[in-house]
Amino acid sequence: MTVPTLRTGPRPLPLHVAVQTLTWLSSLAALGPWRNGSLPWRPELAAQAAGVRARLNAVDPDAFAAALDRESRRRMAAFADGVVAYRRHPQRRRRAEAPRVWCEGSSRLLDYGGGGGAPLLLVPSLVNRADILDLSEKRSLAAALAGSGFRPFLMDWGVPRDGERDLTLGDYVSGRLESALEAVVDLAGRPAGVIGYCMGGLLAVALAQRRPESVAALALMATPWDFHAPGGARPRLLEAMAPGIALLLDTLGFLPVDVLQAMFAGLDPHLTAAKFRRFAAYGADSERARRFVTLEDWVNDGVPLAGPVARECLLGWYVDNTPQRLAWRVQGRAVLPAEVEAPSLVIIPGPDRIVPPASAAALADALEGAERWQLAAGHVGMVVGGGAPRMLYEPLAGWLEKVLR
Numbered sequence: 001m002t003v004p005t006l007r008t009g010p011r012p013l014p015l016h017v018a019v020q021t022l023t024w025l026s027s028l029a030a031l032g033p034w035r036n037g038s039l040p041w042r043p044e045l046a047a048q049a050a051g052v053r054a055r056l057n058a059v060d061p062d063a064f065a066a067a068l069d070r071e072s073r074r075r076m077a078a079f080a081d082g083v084v085a086y087r088r089h090p091q092r093r094r095r096a097e098a099p100r101v102w103c104e105g106s107s108r109l110l111d112y113g114g115g116g117g118a119p120l121l122l123v124p125s126l127v128n129r130a131d132i133l134d135l136s137e138k139r140s141l142a143a144a145l146a147g148s149g150f151r152p153f154l155m156d157w158g159v160p161r162d163g164e165r166d167l168t169l170g171d172y173v174s175g176r177l178e179s180a181l182e183a184v185v186d187l188a189g190r191p192a193g194v195i196g197y198c199m200g201g202l203l204a205v206a207l208a209q210r211r212p213e214s215v216a217a218l219a220l221m222a223t224p225w226d227f228h229a230p231g232g233a234r235p236r237l238l239e240a241m242a243p244g245i246a247l248l249l250d251t252l253g254f255l256p257v258d259v260l261q262a263m264f265a266g267l268d269p270h271l272t273a274a275k276f277r278r279f280a281a282y283g284a285d286s287e288r289a290r291r292f293v294t295l296e297d298w299v300n301d302g303v304p305l306a307g308p309v310a311r312e313c314l315l316g317w318y319v320d321n322t323p324q325r326l327a328w329r330v331q332g333r334a335v336l337p338a339e340v341e342a343p344s345l346v347i348i349p350g351p352d353r354i355v356p357p358a359s360a361a362a363l364a365d366a367l368e369g370a371e372r373w374q375l376a377a378g379h380v381g382m383v384v385g386g387g388a389p390r391m392l393y394e395p396l397a398g399w400l401e402k403v404l405r
Contacts, residue, residue, distance in 0.1 A: 007087045009300030010272050012258040012265075019269045020079055024072035031065055075277060082276030089284060089293045095136065098154065102183040106158030109180045111187075112142040113151025118216075118404040119188035120145060120152045121181055123207075125199035126172065127260055127305060130156040131298050132383060133197065136291075139384040141195075141393060148397035153184050153192075155200075160306045165253040168308040170331040173206045181207060181214050191216035193400050194342075197383065198222050198355065199313070202323060205337055205363070206330045212341045217403045218367075219345040219396060222379050224355045225337075225363035226324040227317050231356030237266075239319050245310070255310035257302040267353045295384060324362055337366035343403040344370040347392070352379040371399070 010016055033039035034049075035056055041049045056064065102109035112134070113119075122142060124130045133154055134140040145152045155177065160167065184192045191214050196204030201223025208215040238245075249255060265272060275292075282289040305313065312328075322328035328335045346364035348357050357374065364372040375382050375391055382392055 007089075007297070007300065009086065009296060010083065010276065011261045011300050011302070013083070015262050015265060016079075016272050019265075020076050020273050023270070024076060027068055027072060028065065031061075031068070035061065075273070078277040078280045079273045082278070082280035085280060085284065086276065086293060086296060089289070091290055091293045093131075093294070093297060095134065098134075098142070101153070101187060102180055104176050104179060105164050106161050107176050107180075108156045108158060109183060110142075110154040110156055111151070112146045112154060115149075115151055117146075117150040118400070119184050119190065119192040120150050120400070121184050121192045121194045122152055122154045123177065123194065123196040123200035123204045124155065124157070125197060126157050126203075126309060127199060127303055129298060129301050129303060130154055131301075132380070135298060135384045136294050139291075139294075139388060141383055141388075141396075144389060144393035145397055145400075148393075148401070150193075150397070150400065151188060153180070153187075155180055157303065159303050160254060165306045166308060167306045169203070169312050170329075172309070173203050174210065174331045177203055177207050178211060181211060185214050193217040193219065193404055195219045195396075196221065196223055198224075198379070201363075202317075202328075202335075205340065205367075206335045208340045208342050208344075209335060209337070210330070210333070215342045217344075217400060218340060218342045219347065219399070220360075220363060221347045221392075222349045222352060222355045222360060222382060223346070223363055224317075224323075224359040225366060226321065226359045228321045228324065229356055229358035229362060231353070231358060238314055242315055242319065245314060249307040249310055253307045255305040255307070255314075257304050260302055260305065261300075264354070295380070337363060338368055340367055345396075345399055346370050346372045347382070347396075348372060348374045349379050349382050350374060350376045354379040 030039055034053060037053060039049075098110040098112045100108050101111045122133050124133055134142045137143075142152045142154050157172075157176075181192065181194070194204045194208060194215050194217070196202070196219070198221070201220040202225070204218060204220060205223075208218045245255070248259070279289065279292050282292065316322045316328065320327070323335065326334055326336060344367045346360060346367065348360040348364065349355060350357065361372070364370050373395070377385055377387060377391060382388060
C-alpha cells in the first residue's frame, strides 16, 4: 500500500509555532504589570483596559494565572492536533487538467471552453497557483463561466525556472500575457474579456491599456491599487526590511515561498492558529474538512517570485505606491487606468486584510465609468467560499453577457 506523502504546511510552520509560544509566554509575563496598572496601553484602549483590570482584580490572582496557563496549553495542543490532522489527511487534488493551447517557458494557457462562446482570459496572481480559479468541482470560476456559455482560458504562470529569475513585470505583461491574449483572440476569432484576480488584476489593467483592440471587457476582482490605503500592509515595515530583502534577492535571485508566506502571516499573526484549531474539531470525513484541506493545499503551494518582480512589487508597489501615483511603468509606459477603453467592472472585497476595500476602490475611481460591486466576503472567500457561486460566479456571468453581446 502506498502511503501518501505528508504535507509540509502550514508554511512557514516554525513561525506559526513561535507566534503561539510567544503569545502564551507574553500573556503570563504581562499578568503582573496588567494587574497593578503599569502595563502601557495605547490611549484609545485606556478605558477598556481599566475595565478589564477591575474585573481581573476581583478574582484570585493565582487561580487566574493557572486558568490562563491551562487555556494557553489547550490552544497550543489544539493547534498541533489540527496541523497533524491536516498533514495526514488522505485527500489529494484529482481534478483533470484543462487542455493546454499555448505555452512559453514555465507558463501555460488552459482552455476551459472549447466551444463557440465569447472568449475570456483569466489572469491570476504571480505569487499563488492558478488553481484558485479552478479549485474544485463546486468551487471553480473557470468551470462556472464555461457552464454559462463562455470560453474561459486560464493563464497558469507556473514556477520560474533558473532562466526565468530575471523576468520583470514588464516581461510578464508585454511578453507572456500579451502573447497569451493573442493566442486567445486567434483561437476564438474575436476580442476577449479579461478577468484579473488580486495581483493579476494589475497586470490585466496594463494589458487592457496596451492592447485595446483585443480586450472587449475588463473585470477586476480584489485588485489592489492604492497600497497606502487604510487597513493595508505596513509600508514602513517593508521599508525597514528593504535592505534585507534586497540582499536576499541578490543572493538567491528570487523571493522564496516561505518568505512570502511569512509576510502574509504578518497581516494577521493569529489567523493560521485559529483556523487550525477549528479544523482539529472537524471530522476527517466531513465535507468542511475536505474543503479546508483543498484550500489549505492551495495556500501552502505558493510560487516564488523572480527577483525583479519581487523588487517591483514589494518596494515599488507597497513602499513607493507606484500604481496609485501613476508611476508604475511597463516597458517604459506608465500604467494609466484612465486610458483603458473597455467596459470595466471592479469587484471590491469586504473584510479583506490582503486587499482592503479602500485599496481596491481606488482602482474603481481611476477607471473612467467603471462599475463597482462590493461583496460581503474576503479575499479568498469571494472566489471559492460557500457563497461564491451566488455572490460572484452568476452575477459576473450576467455582467459579461451584457457587455460582450
